[in-house]
Amino acid sequence: MNRITQCLQDLKADGRKALVSYVVSGDPSLGATLPVMHELVEQGVNIIELGVAFSDPMADGPVIQLGHERALANGVSLRATLAVVKEFRQTNQYTPIVLMGYANPVLRMGYSEFADAALDAGIDGLLTVDLPPEESIELNLELKRVGIEDIYLIAPTTKPERIKKIASLAGGFLYYVSLKGVTGAGHLDIDSVAAKVSEIRELTDLPLCVGFGIKDAATAKSVGQLADGVVVGSALVSVMGDCAGASGKDVAKALVDVVKPLRLGLDEL
Amino acid sequence: MNINDNSKNQPEIAVDYKSFPDxxxxxxxxxxxxxxxxxxxxxxxxxxxxxxxxxxxxxxxxxxxxxxHYVGRPSPLYYAERLSRDVGGAQIYLKREDLNHTGAHxxxxxxxxxxxxxxxxxxxxxxxxxxxxxxxxxxxxxxxxxxxxxxxxxxxxxxxxxxxxxxxxxxxxxxxxxxxxxxxxxxxxxxxxxxxxxxxxxxxxxxxxxxxxxxxxxxxRDFQSVIGREARRQSLEQIGRLPDALVACVGGGSNAIGLFHPFLEDKDVSIYGVEAGGDGVETGRHAAPLNDGIPGILHGNRTYLMEDEDGQIIETHSVSAGLDYPGVGPEHSWLKDIGRANYVAINDQEALTSFRRLTQIEGIMPALESSHAVAYAEKLARDLDKDKVIIVNLSGRGDKDILTVAEIDGIKV
Structure with a gap:
């Protein structure tokens, strides 16, 4: 069984919620990513989303854009990111890893070559922000060929028939984007999240993680009670921005203050 | 250069251009x-x-x-007689989009x-x-x-x-x-x-x-196609026939597709899109993805792009800010692949030379973007007989570029 599905099943059996964290590979330094990944697991993160930097991150807000820019300035690439995951897998065989990014770097490598390389590195899922279902068939088939889950976004504006279409292609979990707009945007309207989540639940049995706008224990908790997991991104990448020049170990430590309260918040549910 | 060699200008099978996009x-x-x-x-x-x-x-x-009533259309199709004579070859006509309200297409x-x-x-x-x-x-x-x-x-x-x-x-x-x-x-x-x-x-x-x-x-494309519809009608009225070639600059490519689209089914009309060659396509410092790029995904569409081996979009270079873009409209990518249009490049120096020439001998100051099209039309005209007709889309006027040109001349305005 794919690690993502296993992880979410185990958590559900324990009555716990998944904490999903997003950091950009190569941010704030190439060397920081591996220690950061291990520290995130140490602090109770269940699924790691690793951002693959792109020169034009059109769906991301200013905080994550800067993360992408820092990582690219450090010379990160899709291949370098796969290498970091391979290294991570030498000591961690259980934490699911999802790559999250934009289509062009994957297209440039070639969908088929990427699928093989990702499987070899120990990747469990891929979320390509700019490949909605109409555009993702080719890559979706390659991912299915190697057993990597294709993860899709659902937006507040996504209509029921589209949700069904997306769910028919998706694996692992569905990622509900709880706000209109870009990552790191404004405040969270929990009532509208609740309404949309129950709509999605009626249309699919796939686990549901909710992201965009989760930054502290309170938001994690209120969203966590509606979903199978919560995704935290900008709050972590923002810390990375303050870590210029810090050692990998120090960067990892700096994240503890953000992650720990989220885990505690979720575990109160 | 033989623009009558239709094998270079036509897809091998008939294409119903109006049915695209799907x-x-x-x-x-x-x-x-x-x-x-x-x-x-x-x-x-x-x-x-x-x-x-x-x-x-x-x-x-x-x-x-x-x-x-607001833009001032139709824009004239103007026979640049002095320019044509100066170049010595085909007749160059300018589709005067520079005369529109706000000065461009x-x-x-x-x-x-x-x-x-x-x-x-x-x-x-x-x-x-x-x-x-x-x-x-x-x-x-x-x-x-x-x-x-x-x-x-x-x-x-x-x-x-x-x-x-x-x-x-x-x-x-x-x-x-x-x-x-x-x-x-x-x-x-x-x-x-x-x-x-x-x-x-x-x-x-x-x-x-x-x-x-x-x-x-x-x-x-549909909104800009008024350019080509007018040019086609004007050509028939003023010259009595369709032109032999169309030339337009291509950044994103809206003025070009506007001129080209109504002529796509006229298979005797050759089509040339002119990209920004910057310092020269061979230097890598340019904005010519159709000449030196590969298909990729950016800004919501799949098209030719300028990118590095990791799929990151790279910086472009052109004296013309309007052409300084690493992608291009997807219809141009398709027209290139099926062979209906030819995409060429003109570098900064060539565009500046044509900017000055048109200003001096026709009293028309073209935008630096449009100067790329003029420069290629001059090259094309030189190798053609005097009875051939080329329509160039003069997509904008050059007033906005005066400071750029002055700076290149070392003059402080």
Whole structure:
């Protein structure tokens, strides 16, 4: 069984919620990513989303854009990111890893070559922000060929028939984007999240993680009670921005203050 | 150069050009809708609206009325006799889009999209701009319709195009400098997309070129096709036949597709799109993805791009801010692949030489973008007989570039 599905099943059996964290590979330094990944697991993160930097991150807000820019300035690439995951897998065989990014770097490598390389590195899922279902068939088939889950976004504006279409292609979990707009945007309207989540639940049995706008224990908790997991991104990448020049170990430590309260918040549910 | 060799200008099988893009916005392998899920309903809505209005006679009448009475169409098809004689070869005709209100072809599209915006009832308009021509054309229609207008512009372009920035401000628009990435047109487009994703309920995004997610490449093409329809009619009326060749500059490619599209089925008409060669295509410092790029995904569509081996978009170089873009409209990528259009490049120096020549011997100062088309037409004309006819899209006037040219001349204005 794919690690993502296993992880979410185990958590559900324990009555716990998944904490999903997003950091950009190569941010704030190439060397920081591996220690950061291990520290995130140490602090109770269940699924790691690793951002693959792109020169034009059109769906991301200013905080994550800067993360992408820092990582690219450090010379990160899709291949370098796969290498970091391979290294991570030498000591961690259980934490699911999802790559999250934009289509062009994957297209440039070639969908088929990427699928093989990702499987070899120990990747469990891929979320390509700019490949909605109409555009993702080719890559979706390659991912299915190697057993990597294709993860899709659902937006507040996504209509029921589209949700069904997306769910028919998706694996692992569905990622509900709880706000209109870009990552790191404004405040969270929990009532509208609740309404949309129950709509999605009626249309699919796939686990549901909710992201965009989760930054502290309170938001994690209120969203966590509606979903199978919560995704935290900008709050972590923002810390990375303050870590210029810090050692990998120090960067990892700096994240503890953000992650720990989220885990505690979720575990109160 | 033999432009009568039709094998070079025609696909091997007959193509029904009017049937593209398909329902998913594809021109062969190109185009489509590569955006985050958040934007899909907004694009669907725009697609439905446009599908409904494009064949609506009231909407078309409104559009035609504005083009005639506000833009000043039809624009002349002018025989540049002195230039033709000076070059020594084919007859060069200029389609005078520089004479439009606001000084470029851009306004044809902003008029059309503003009419669409009016139908949606949205009160806020946003746009991206590079050289500032599309920003000015958008600010202009927004002023006329009393709509709030914000224009995203790379910080680097704000500096390079100070005059247009001030024009937009005078028109009541707010110019928002974009500081991310390379601080140019592509980053302005990223930022406009982000804004649109956030404010989609009350905001209409007017894209300035035939790129972006479907239906933008379709609707911008349709609005700009007035250029080619007029040129075709004028050619028949004034010359008594169709031209032998069309030449237009290609950044995103809206003026070019506007001229080309109504001629695609005229298989004896050769088509040339001219990209910005910058320091020369061989140097890698240029903005010519159709000459030296590969197909990739950016700004909502699959098209030829300038990128590195990791799939990261690279910086482009051109003396002309309007051509300084790493992608190109997907229909051009398709026309290249099927062989209906030829895409060539003209470097900065050649464009500047043609800028001066046209200014001096015809009294017409072309935009630096359009100067690329003029330069290629001169090359083409030289090798052709005097009875051949070339139509060049003079897509904009050069007033906005005076400071750039003065700076190159070492003159402080």
């Amino acid at each position: 329902a998913l916005g594809r021109f062969g392998d190109y185009g489509g809708r590569f955006v985050s899920e958040t934007l899909i309903p907004a694009l669907d809505q725009l697609d439905e609206l446009y599908t409904r209005l494009k064949d609506d006679s009231t909407f078309q009448a409104e559009f035609d009325h504005d083009l005639a 851009k306004v044809n599209n902003t008029i059309g999209q503003a009419l669409l915006a009016k139908h949606t009832g949205k009160k806020r308009i946003i746009a991206e701009t590079g050289a500032g021509q599309h920003g000015v054309a958008t600010a202009t229609v927004a002023a006329r319709l009393g709509l709030e207008c914000q224009v995203f512009m790379g910080e680097e372009d704000v500096r390079r195009q100070a005059l247009n920035v001030y024009r937009m401000k005078l028109l009541g628009a707010e110019v928002i400098p974009v500081t991310s990435g390379s601080k140019t047109l592509k980053d302005a487009m990223n930022e406009a997309m982000r804004d649109w994703a956030t404010n989609v309920d009350d905001t209409f995004y007017i894209i300035g070129t035939v790129a972006g997610p479907h239906p933008y490449p379709l609707l911008v």
